[in-house]
């Protein structure tokens with residue numbers, strides 16, 4: 001895996017002291033300047049100025065990508081001042097591009113609405129989340145970019161483009177990698193607010209692959225977690241239920257998980273495990289036994305999202321649905337084959353196929369399999385072996401996680417790859433929005 005700096009886990013320079021660092025603190029750089037436009041006109045003006053001056057411009061969302069996709073080398077643009085709902089009706093919402101998913105869900109809830117699906121956390125900006133194909137787990141609903149009905153962006157000439165459903169470029173701009181311009185507005189499909197009940201069941205890890213077809217359709221939302229070095233996996237199913245009278249229990253549960261477990265306890269344990277990785281299997285077995293929880297009931301945004309986890313790093317592969325079982329078994333085998341200690345879950349999620357040219361779910365339903373760890377010493381061996389096996393299955397990488405792919409290989413995985421680069425040439429002919437990561441994955 002390539003990265004711009006050695007991993008560091010402390011003292012984040014994210015947006016502080018002029019530096020940029022991603023959430024995992026595995027990527028950092030110092031842009032020459034930060035800009036925070038407050039209107040679309042400000043965005044137009046800054047792009048036109050940068051063009052005249054021959055500068056490069058890179059948008060940073062919440063910095064939650066695990067790679068250097070967002071890393072700005074010249075002018076860094078934050079859309080933190082471009083947040084909020086612009087318009088909504090019963091089925092769509094138009095939202096400013098810097099809006100965080102958490103704030104969007106709260107604003108929608110106040111209007112009796114919700115996004116039909118969310119990923120595990122809600123700290124990302126909407127433009128940043130769709131940029132990489134951020135997804136939850138369902139064969140009924142696509143990733144967040146699949147909910148997009150229209151996009152407003154400022155292209156490399158400083159011209160505002162409105163891409164609606166009748167525009168071919170909308171499918172280019174769904175999973176946009178920040179390569180086509182600065183998104184200012186996104187229109188998304190919404191649904192009436194709903195309540196979910198989470199149910200958790202244990203399954204021997206060797207039985208998961210065969211059970212996947214049943215698991216995938218057994219509820220509107222389902223996913224599988226496996227804690228490496230343990231014999232059982234957890235199957236999560238989520239079904240719609242009437243709203244409960246009180247949310248006290250689910251909020252108390254969340255408080256303990258987030259403030260005590262993930263913020264204090266796990267970071268201390270992970271620090272010890274980085275010195276003594278041999279402790280990992282024993283710890284995982286103990287942790288695995290405590291993972292089973294009472295079934296939680298609450299508003300969908302609360303139930304979809306997990307507590308903000310302790311710092312770790314992730315890679316993720318997308319394979320056709322039919323290869324999901326083989327991919328899961330291979331990922332389990334990797335932990336033994338690579339002789340690594342892995343202290344974070346392996347997560348299997350289902351994603352409905354969509355039409356985004358660079359979407360990992362382009363063209364059909366997929367299983368997305370995430371390999372996560374906080375044992376930095378073993379990470380490269382773990383992810384390297386994981387990808388050796390996933391490449392055998394023709395997997396596409398998650399754009400927001402660690403990947404060592406380059407344009408030549410990615411072109412073979414995405415049938416519309418060249419159409420995307422053609423759209424990029426049209427919208428950003430001078431490569432104003434490029435950075436070294438994009439140069440590698442898209443070519444320059």
Ligand SMILES: Cc1cc2nc3c(=O)[nH]c(=O)nc-3n(C[C@H](O)[C@H](O)[C@H](O)COP(=O)(O)OP(=O)(O)OC[C@H]3O[C@@H](n4cnc5c(N)ncnc54)[C@H](O)[C@@H]3O)c2cc1C
Nearest residue numbers: 061062063064065119120124125128131134135178183400
């Ligand atoms: C703890 C954690 C949990 C996660 N859980 C999930 C999950 O459940 N499912 C999943 O799929 N992923 C998950 N991710 C990955 C994350 O959702 C993606 O990496 C997402 O793209 C990050 O969004 P962001 O707002 O932080 O964008 P950034 O990482 O800051 O940027 C991503 C890209 O968007 C571009 N960008 C941002 N704003 C704009 C704009 N206005 N105009 C143009 N380009 C822009 C950037 O230039 C960059 O190319 C998780 C990440 C973390 C750290």
